Each structure stands twice: as C-alpha cells, then as structure tokens.
Amino acid sequence: MRCPFCSHEETQVKDSRPSEDNAVIRRRRHCSSCEGRFTTFERVQLRELTVLKNDGSREPFDRDKLTRSMIIPLRKRPVNEDRLEKIISRIVRELEQKGESEITSIAIGRMVMDTFAEIDQIAYVRYASVYKDFREVSDFRDFLGDLPDGDVAAKKTA
Secondary structure: OOOOOOOOOOEEEEEEEEOOOOOEEEEEEEEOOOOOEEEEEEEOOOOOOEEEOOOOOEEEOOHHHHHHHHHOOOOOOOOOHHHHHHHHHHHHHHHHHOOOOEEEHHHHHHHHHHHHHHHOHHHHHHHHHHHOOOOOHHHHHHHHHHOOOHHHHHHHHO
16 A cells, blocks of 8 residues: 555555454554554445436545535534444445445435434434525424424424
C-alpha cells in the first residue's frame, strides 16, 4: 500500500486485528522511507453498488458519505462511534444482499430513517427534516404529530 505521507510504494503491516464484530480488519502500517505510521481498514465488499439519485444521475455508493449523513443528526446524542459503525455496516450489508447493483437514494434514506426511528427519536427528527425537505415549522408539527409520542409534544407546545 502506498504511504499517504511520502507516496512510497512499499509499506509494512506492523499489526492486524479484527474489529469487535469481525466485519473489519484494522491494520497498523509503517513506511520504511519516511518512518510514517498510519492505519488502514479492510472490509468485505459483496458487490459494487451504484446510487440512482433523484435527478436521474448515478454515482458510486460511498460508505463515507453515508457515515457523514448519519453523524450530523447524531451530534450530541448518546450513540457512540462503535455502535454507529455497526449500524452502518448493517445497512451496507443489507444493501449489498438485496442482489441489485443499483439502489435509489430514496431507499437508502428510508433505511437510515428506519434505523434512526429505532435508536434515537431526536436523530430521527433531525434526519427527517433534511430527508423530507422541511421548509416551515408546520412541516415539523405535521411530522411530529405522526410520531407515537407526537401528541404529547404537540400538546406541550400549544
């Protein structure tokens, strides 16, 4: 693997260990040219996925983009990095196991929404506000009214 610091072609693996759920291998590497140390992660990829966007364009599935879209609604919420990594791995595995090489951005968004609904209602509402393109306070009220505890929240604000 190429060194990210000096671009030297040869680096050595100093340590390898599986993640907690054995879905990822973490490798600690060393560059003999610049003495730099860095970490790489190895994951199984069942198939190449392409995301079909709302505007009809296509782009390769990007796990990092999925991660970023989930980190923002979880800011200051009680979900740690390890749990988030397991959730993301589960979503990616489900996408790969569907047997389709193209997946719509709507389907990915729905999977993330369903996941947030299970793990954290605040993150669920935060994500929904972007996913469903809320433009006014009334959009939030309508959405919160559909939640199981939404009636209580709506009565408190009235």
